[in-house]
Amino acid sequence: MIVNAARRLNRAAGMIAGSVLIDSAMEHHRGYFHNKLMWTPIATSSLSIAASFHGHTDRRHGAHRVRDVIYALAGVTGIVGTAFHLYNVTKKVGGWSWQNLFYSAPIGAPAAMSLCGLMGFLAERVRDNEPGSKPTIAGVNAGRVVAALTGASLLGTTAEAGLLHFRGAFHNPAMALPVTMPPIAAGLLAVAAVGRARVPRPASRKWLAATAAMGVAGVAFHAYGVSRGMGGWRNWRQNAFAGPPLPAPPAFTGLALAGLAALALLAAYPDE
């Protein structure tokens, strides 16, 4: 069970890494990789996908040193990327302004790389518990830790989606989904994180599953959004880059899957 929970977290990390790989590739291509460091998230997300796949196939207990290093690199990359994007936003005329938040380097995007690293870190920490024990992370019930951190992460992705959907004036009602469903999911995870363990939470599980589905549906919605651009998909060279980012929504799916893993841990193990 411990290993299965860890493998779920590896998969969650891999899903987020996949989203980051394609999203950063497209966006940094749009910027022509004008700063060589823009290749970093390409590298770290690729490594994270590989590490996550490895973790998914790995059925042993114990944290894996190389995977840990890769996930740590991912985490650091996200933080450094955020600093770069912050600089990109504030150096433009108007500085910290709606214009620059809307249209300069997306302020919340690099954080997804760190979230991948975080999920991977949690995967290894969960795995690093003896078989048959009650899994903990830094002495705390592992389920609670994963639930709390995943909930907080969901608020982060909500903020980023919210910023860009606000830029789009919520012109389509479906754009309200990623600013309503994930915060509720985060709330449910917070309740689970501090509430009693070994309590079945079927409604929370269903909501998280729905949020995971929302992330997948987001890709379809974004594809529709690209087609709403002038010239539709035939003008993909413009619309795929200027329109809604296709690879972004699955970050919600990854986090929702991690949330489901947290609920599974909480349902299976009591506190010490």
Added chain:
Amino acid sequence: MREYPETDEVDFAIVGTGAGGGTLAALLAEQGFSVVAFDAGGYFRPLEDFASDETEQNNLYWTDKRVVDGANPIQMGGKNSGKSVGGSTVHYAMVSLRFRPEWFTSRSSLGYGADWPISWQEMWHYYGVAEREINVSGPLTYPWGPKRPRYPYRAHELNTAARLLAKGCEAIGIGWTETPLATLSAPHSGPEGKSPPCVYRGFCRFGCSTNAKRSALTVWIPRALRAGAEIRDLAMVGRIETGPDGRATGVHFHRENAWHFQRARNVVVAGYAIETPRLLLNSASDRFPDGLANSSGLVGKNLMTQSNQAVWGRMDQEVRWYKAPPSLAITEHWNYDDNKDFFGGYCWMGQGPLPNEWASIQTGSRGLWGHALREAMLDYNHMIGVKMVGEMLPDETNRVTLADDLDQYGLRVAKITYRWGENDKALIAHALQQMGRSIEAIGARDMFRQENDTNHLGGTARMGNDRRLSVVDGDCRSWDIRNLWVCDGSVFPTVGGVNPALTIQTIAIRTADRIKHLAAAGEL
């Protein structure tokens, strides 16, 4: 499309389908009135008809015969005159600005011009309606004037030309903002169908083939049609007929090589500041020898244009101003700062002239030709420019009269007489100096001025509270003929230092509301 027989006495015959006529046609039709809206121009379908080409798209402009004179003759055409269904909104740069509140009482508050017969508070309400209906994309906070509701869509991304304007303003210590623009920054669905957002192609002033531009063609005309109005294009109204009781009875229009007559209970003239007075004057009769609605003698007088001077320069960096709408950033500082020794205000905005327009600026302002012209044009992608929209004061000697020349319909053409006043010149001088300082401060070199340009028009059928001093009342209803209305920029007593399109549409929205009340009270 519903079509009305000429012998049907329709409720409203509207002459012109632009910012005034198109808006009114939609709102009156939606109120249940029978409406025929005429336009001398053709009904273009942007997706099928608009070419991505400056020369070809000159077909959007009014290029019929006109005569210009005076010490500062106005250059007509693409700067101020459209000829197509949708009027000048088809080719305008979508800048959607509100008047400064004090301008509605220019004379009593600021000591110049004339007061409007509508309060700023009332206009403020209708401005909000207009911005919502047009779906203006604008900044979340606007630096000047009283609070306004949030623009429906967010402001567009600034291109380099706009960012340089912004930097220039900051360098000389004045504010700037993203320009509220009537073009979509996100997809939109409405009576016009599904519109995509702006693709930043930069041909805004030559017709938007994306259908992102929120012109009368995409906003009001589809609503008018849906509500049962008829849009009668390629129909030049040449004369308004009046009956023995002195009221309007309908319009004579030229279509398919013959003259026809449409009966109407009300006639609205919305041909903008040149064609509206021309039509009123051309409709002179025995009873009205000086033209219709002209007991004040003011039809055609107080013509105002707006100064449109610019300062241009070359940057070391590439600017490539052809990408995106030309005026993404703007400063209205000098509309609100009264620390000036002249009346009136001005704003300035970024520019992005396409090759032909840029060549005409090089030749017009610098007199370049030959190798010198070709050499200078090679710097196209490095140029920066800021251009003003400046208030010009009303002067009765600036006017539209009838020339003896006849146009292709056999009608006497408009003669447009204009000269700049001393206040106008002082304002222009101030603006040129300020604009020059701003781009010099950010490193523009080889700067030169465009000293001789004007754009939007107004004033020739002024609205007011006193029938001796105005042509129409605050409801746009002419004093002399109570079923003859004027609903376009001609009614402006003052033009302000902002582009007029939003204000014209706002007046039309208010007029439609007033007509609703008058009809309900049996006063129509």
Added chain:
Amino acid sequence: MSDRSRYPGYDVLAKRETPSWDEPTRRAIDKRLHVSTAARFLTAAEWAGADALCRRILPQDEEGETVPLAALLDAKLFADHGDGFREADMPYMREAWRAGLAALEAEAKARYDGHSFAAISIDDQDSLIAMMQKGLLSAAHWPGLDAQRFFERRVLVDVPALYYGHPKAWSEIGFGGPASPRGYVRLEGDRRDPWEAAEAVSGQEEAARRLNQHVV
């Protein structure tokens, strides 16, 4: 002329079948590219004068494609596609051109031994044009027309637009050209979309040429 190859290898027409051009645009540009070279408005003498004048206003001494300015002017006058208005003491566009060309012809003959404007040297043509621009031509040859204003309001308004309305000129100055349905993604001046012109920075002309040969 010096650096004419600011955008080496860039041809706006290469994008004709890409999403940057649409059908109405192709129709309009094709018509322009196939303008009739037979006079339909100008007489043979007027054509010769107009041709010579256009060659000085927009000289095209270099090799390669030449924009047929006289033919485009003739087509414009034939279709009467002008800005429509006249100043009170000037004729409308078509009459102004006929009168102006005739006056220019009379000036040339008066000053240069009875030679046509088209027959005098380039330097002499330039000199006459400069005088016209400065208002130094004698009114005697310009009945009903002010020479300086003919130059400003007709010559400099109508002729440059014929050149800069042609794809060759767009390629020369690095203009993006027609742009519908596809506009631009990167709105920064110093970042080009792959379908825009690449400027040849000194020392890197080859790199620019390679980019320009692959505008998509």
